[in-house]
Amino acid sequence: MTAPLTFLFMPESAYGPTNNCVGIGAELVKRGHRVVFAAEASWAGKLAPLGFEEDLVDLAPPPEGDAAEQSAGQFWKDYINAIKPEFRKDTIEQLETVVAPIWQELIDGAKHCEPQLRDIIGRVQPDVIIEDNVLCFPALVTAGKPFVRIVSCNPLEVRADGVAPVFSGLGEHEADQWATFRDEYDRTHRPMWEDFAAWVEAQGAPPLGDLDFIHSGVANLYVYPEELDYTDARPPANTWTRLDSSVRDTDDAFELPEHLRNGDDPLIYFSLGSLGSADIALVQSVLDALADGPYRVIVSKGPRHDEFELPANCWGEEFLPQTRILPLVDLVITHGGNNTTTEAMHFGKPMVLLPLFWDQYDNAQRVHECGYGRRLPTYGFTAVELRAAIDEQLSDAAHIERVRAAGEAIRARDGLRRAADVLERVGAESRQP
Incomplete structure (x- = not known):
């Protein structure tokens, strides 16, 4: 049995990534480990009842007055509600009006919470740091602790030539349109990426890959079923482990009306x-x-x-x-x-x-x-x-x-068990002299 370890999770504020980390974290707690969430502040009081510690971050200056009490994930609910008219556009048009502005909001949040994250890591002293997000937070990769990346988005997020470009919705039969979409992504994202990449390095983090907004970890997990995966066109690298699913067992009981x-x-x-x-x-x-x-x-x-x-x-x-x-x-x-x-x-x-x-x-x-x-x-x-x-x-x-x-x-295939096994292995190896 692995000696008790401390795992620090930082999920994106939306329900999907947070619930994915909740499922994996609950499996680790069952195994006797300490799990701390550095989630966004609107999750306050919602993770501790599940057996986790909360040490939360603000992605923007905290709201005042009546707005101070936010529901979980409110940061993104408000933002998406403001831009939803853009959802009627084609995916290639959304690159400029939806995708790039979302990246910029994420970047602004990362810059705002960087000092908070460094303080949290100092307090928690984790054995392993796990991020389920699409963006680099430099504090997570400069802490001298093993960093594990989770992709709980479509795995096209890890870009490659042999598969469709991420965010395009283009099919296998539409390969003749892939290059045009990639060119537009480059046009609409490169200046923003260059600014962000320079900031990341200024915080002491390694350089990012070209047009990548996040680093790979010592281990990397992605949540996608084998039945849908793109492994025939792009086999995963050795550091990647597929979790075919990551279904938490923490939801309340339910009876049909x-x-x-x-x-x-x-x-x-x-x-x-x-x-x-x-x-x-x-x-x-x-x-x-x-x-x-x-x-x-x-x-x-x-x-x-x-x-x-x-x-x-x-x-x-x-x-x-x-x-x-x-x-x-x-x-x-x-x-x-x-x-x-x-x-x-x-x-x-x-x-x-x-x-x-x-x-x-x-x-x-x-x-x-x-x-x-x-x-x-x-x-x-x-x-x-x-x-x-x-x-x-x-x-x-x-x-x-x-x-x-x-x-x-x-x-x-038991994705939760597989994820916990990987994280335990990373933690155990980090403690070896």
Whole structure:
């Protein structure tokens, strides 16, 4: 048995990366280790009840007055709500109006919290530092401790020539468009990257790779099922370990509401994530399409839950224990966030995908081209098309069995155990003389 170790996690503030780290951290706590979260400040009081220590950071000057009490991940909810009109643009146009501004917000946050992180590391004295984010925080790689990177976004984030460019949503059959997208990424990102890379080195960190915003670690983990992975075109390097899924066991118990328990109509889970659900018009268009259909629908209503009503065949709340609900349903309608995508695969559920921004397009395209779901145009689908996509996914017994079997195989690979094994090994090696 490995001697008790101290692990410091710094996840991105959004629910997906934080919940991924919660799952891995809970496995480490079960094994007798100390786990500390240097999460963003709006997570205060939400991680300690799960058995973790909280030593949190501000990514911007703390709000004052009534705004001081924020819900978890509020930093990004507010930001995404402000830029959501840009989601209607093509992915190549989003590079300038969505992707680059998000990078800049991340950069501003990293610069703001750098002194805080150095203080936290000094207090915690971790054996291993783990970051689940897309951006370098220099304090994490200059602390003289082993640094482990987690990618809980689509693995195209680790760029390579043989696969589609990240954020593009371009398929395998669209390779003739890859170079144009990469050129536009370079144009819209290089000046910002050059400024950030210079700042990173000024903090004492190693140089970043060209147009990379983060370093690799002594070990690297990525969360993506083998069934969707790109390993045929780009085998992972030796330092990379795939976690086919990372499904936490910390969600609350769940029972179906009584009026959804009975009947033969398909049971659907609808979630656009904590960020995407801020687009009330889009949420409403999906609900309108489902309202009179032969479906029973569980709706993750999100932060604007009190601004819309659910049809009679739907039920939902602001927050739902997603990992308890997914095993119960027949199909998932999702934005294609990495967390929901990999969890739907973990439980063997077909998907209909409506991507909005960032890597959601890449996940939606990959699920579609690998045959585990159907991607629709997020702002261009009709009610007839949405219903047809649902029926397509649920009417073919062989298809349902294929998706179910994939989930069984993914669960057997036990991503949480694999992640904890890697982190324990890194920690044990760091203590060797």
